[in-house]
Amino acid sequence: MKLQQLRYIWEVTRHNLNVSATAQSLYTSQPGISKQIRLLEDELGVEIFARSGKHLTRVTPAGESIVELASQVLRTVENIKHVAQEHSDDRRGSLSIATTHTQARYALPPVIADFTRKYPDVALHMQQGTPKQIASMVSEGQADFAICTESLELFNDLILLPCYRWNRCILVPKDHPLVAVSEGSGLTLECLADYPLVTYTFGFTGRSQLDDAFKTQGLTPNVVLTASDADVIKTYVRLGMGIGIVAHMAVDEVADQDLVALDATHLFDSSTTKIGIRRGTFMRSYMFEFVERFAPHLTRDRVEAALAAGPRHEHEIFHDIELPIR
Numbered sequence: 001m002k003l004q005q006l007r008y009i010w011e012v013t014r015h016n017l018n019v020s021a022t023a024q025s026l027y028t029s030q031p032g033i034s035k036q037i038r039l040l041e042d043e044l045g046v047e048i049f050a051r052s053g054k055h056l057t058r059v060t061p062a063g064e065s066i067v068e069l070a071s072q073v074l075r076t077v078e079n080i081k082h083v084a085q086e087h088s089d090d091r092r093g094s095l096s097i098a099t100t101h102t103q104a105r106y107a108l109p110p111v112i113a114d115f116t117r118k119y120p121d122v123a124l125h126m127q128q129g130t131p132k133q134i135a136s137m138v139s140e141g142q143a144d145f146a147i148c149t150e151s152l153e154l155f156n157d158l159i160l161l162p163c164y165r166w167n168r169c170i171l172v173p174k175d176h177p178l179v180a181v182s183e184g185s186g187l188t189l190e191c192l193a194d195y196p197l198v199t200y201t202f203g204f205t206g207r208s209q210l211d212d213a214f215k216t217q218g219l220t221p222n223v224v225l226t227a228s229d230a231d232v233i234k235t236y237v238r239l240g241m242g243i244g245i246v247a248h249m250a251v252d253e254v255a256d257q258d259l260v261a262l263d264a265t266h267l268f269d270s271s272t273t274k275i276g277i278r279r280g281t282f283m284r285s286y287m288f289e290f291v292e293r294f295a296p297h298l299t300r301d302r303v304e305a306a307l308a309a310g311p312r313h314e315h316e317i318f319h320d321i322e323l324p325i326r
Helices: 003-014 019-026 030-044 061-088 101-107 109-118 131-139 177-183 207-216 230-238 285-294 300-309
Strands: 049-052 055-059 093-099 122-128 145-148 158-166 168-173 196-200 222-227 243-247 259-263 271-278
Touching (some): 003 030, 003 061, 019 030, 055 061, 093 131, 093 285, 101 109, 101 145, 109 285, 122 131, 131 158, 131 271, 145 285, 158 300, 168 230, 177 259, 196 230, 222 230, 230 243, 230 259, 285 300
Parallel strands (some): 093 122, 196 222, 196 243
Antiparallel strands (some): 145 271, 158 271, 168 243, 168 259
């Protein structure tokens, strides 16, 4: 049994049993991968993949267990490499962050700027996607950290670290009637329901809390346009398509001077942004520091305790911490 064979079966599974696509991603030949998989199956005495002719059709029950164990072996090998790097040079390496547009655009820039000044030899990679895609990237080892608000709980192998709470505001042009309402009797969900809304796509940036708030009041919001990008939402507010509901952190006092941000914290439950880390990840010193720079209460001791506690138990470490509000 070779590590290369274990990597092949893991990668074939990740590529939906497409051996050709796997070969391209690994810069090797399709026949070579097929041969090594057959040799591994012959050695183990079981089929890892069921076949129809030359095509792989599904992972067998035995194969599912073998692929999962192969994944653990490959992660252990990576951790061994990281341990060696940590002891040879703890200021050099790489850090891959998977996150949403809102975090990348509004929450992360000052943290990344400070981090890269201190660690110029750490290559920083940022990948953006939907919250579910982001969580999957970390779960599958394609990124070190997932930073977002939604979907992390769907993946049982992620340790979730709460970073901060945030809420929403209503964005309108300066002459909009809601400006006077906000200054007078105050905004209500009922008055918001009277206007067309432009807000986040479902599954992004706490959208579920927004929908729940209207539903609890027996209201149906008139959502006319959704987007995953707060800047896109602002664009269509400016075009007069509707009023915008965005994360408060997404308001730029300089760039958005033509709009008015009306406080909506009394209308919606706050949302919590978290960092997701795959169970078993070897955390290098600069990774702990990045986490603490992003959320100062996430000290190395607390993060190590959460990693040791394991998924679904890490909340016990943070239950008495008052999260900052952004």
